[in-house]
Amino acid sequence: MQISLIETAPEKPVLAGQLVDLLRKSTASITDTSVEKRFQPRGMLMAQGHGYWVQFTDASLVGKPPIPGDYKLMRNAMIALDGHALVIATMQFDNPAADEPAAMLGILSSMHFRRDSAADQNASADPDAPIEFTVPDSRWRLVLALEGLERRSFHGDVKSGGSGYFIVTRINPNLNLSGWFEPASRYDGIRKLWQRDSEAMNKGGAPKPQNVTFGKEGDWETVSYALPLPGGTHCHLRAQFSSDGTWIDLHLSSVSQRTFDDALADLHAALRSIAVSVK
Numbered sequence: 001m002q003i004s005l006i007e008t009a010p011e012k013p014v015l016a017g018q019l020v021d022l023l024r025k026s027t028a029s030i031t032d033t034s035v036e037k038r039f040q041p042r043g044m045l046m047a048q049g050h051g052y053w054v055q056f057t058d059a060s061l062v063g064k065p066p067i068p069g070d071y072k073l074m075r076n077a078m079i080a081l082d083g084h085a086l087v088i089a090t091m092q093f094d095n096p097a098a099d100e101p102a103a104m105l106g107i108l109s110s111m112h113f114r115r116d117s118a119a120d121q122n123a124s125a126d127p128d129a130p131i132e133f134t135v136p137d138s139r140w141r142l143v144l145a146l147e148g149l150e151r152r153s154f155h156g157d158v159k160s161g162g163s164g165y166f167i168v169t170r171i172n173p174n175l176n177l178s179g180w181f182e183p184a185s186r187y188d189g190i191r192k193l194w195q196r197d198s199e200a201m202n203k204g205g206a207p208k209p210q211n212v213t214f215g216k217e218g219d220w221e222t223v224s225y226a227l228p229l230p231g232g233t234h235c236h237l238r239a240q241f242s243s244d245g246t247w248i249d250l251h252l253s254s255v256s257q258r259t260f261d262d263a264l265a266d267l268h269a270a271l272r273s274i275a276v277s278v279k
Helices: 016-026 099-110 190-204 260-272
Strands: 002-007 050-057 073-082 085-093 131-134 140-144 149-155 164-170 175-183 210-217 220-227 233-243 246-256 274-278
Touching (some): 016 050, 016 073, 016 190, 050 085, 050 099, 085 099, 131 164, 131 175, 140 175, 140 246, 175 260, 190 210, 190 220, 190 233, 220 260, 246 260
Antiparallel strands (some): 002 085, 050 073, 073 085, 131 140, 149 164, 164 175, 175 246, 233 246
């Protein structure tokens, strides 16, 4: 197995909905020469972030005895540990029922990291202290009072129409929370936002969202949904706040073996712990 880690630029975060399309593009040259001749991505249970993998069989080696160093099967994985840590993995083997393929996926699923606190703008002596995010041109600040956060970061600002991107994660229970400060003029409602997002996921080949529900949580407009994941639940909650020239877009998600209802209740509880106040 070969693992490569890529750090993306602060202004170019990798979103969970982009992973399937990135995986498709990276394996395009393999698909046509494989036995499967189809791109069939599968979700991963991740300790941190999101991931997908796909398997191909080399048609030229079918029925031949094993050749050292020339493997019959290949699995390719694309993982976003967070918005700026992209992992690309290649796994090769001859027997999919052997112990090694499962061990490889287990190694990938267990990956997580903690950002160096010296480079963390929001580091605190108290790891459970509330975290604040804001941008210079906004009168609002976002305060997160969540326990057990492993990492926090912030990139950019909204000057000259730019965005302020932030992300926090929690390993146990799993929680990925990212968001953006944007000019309110860019927000045209939760349903139009969802329409664009769902169309982008469909175009990228992501599994069709299930249990899609619109609602309200305090001052937030929300849409929740699940993505199919063998052996677990991939639960998502999008939340939108727009007032006085600022739009705050939140994306909360978790991967676990809980039921969808239990996972969604945990995401709503996390959202209720977030306060938006005037600076």
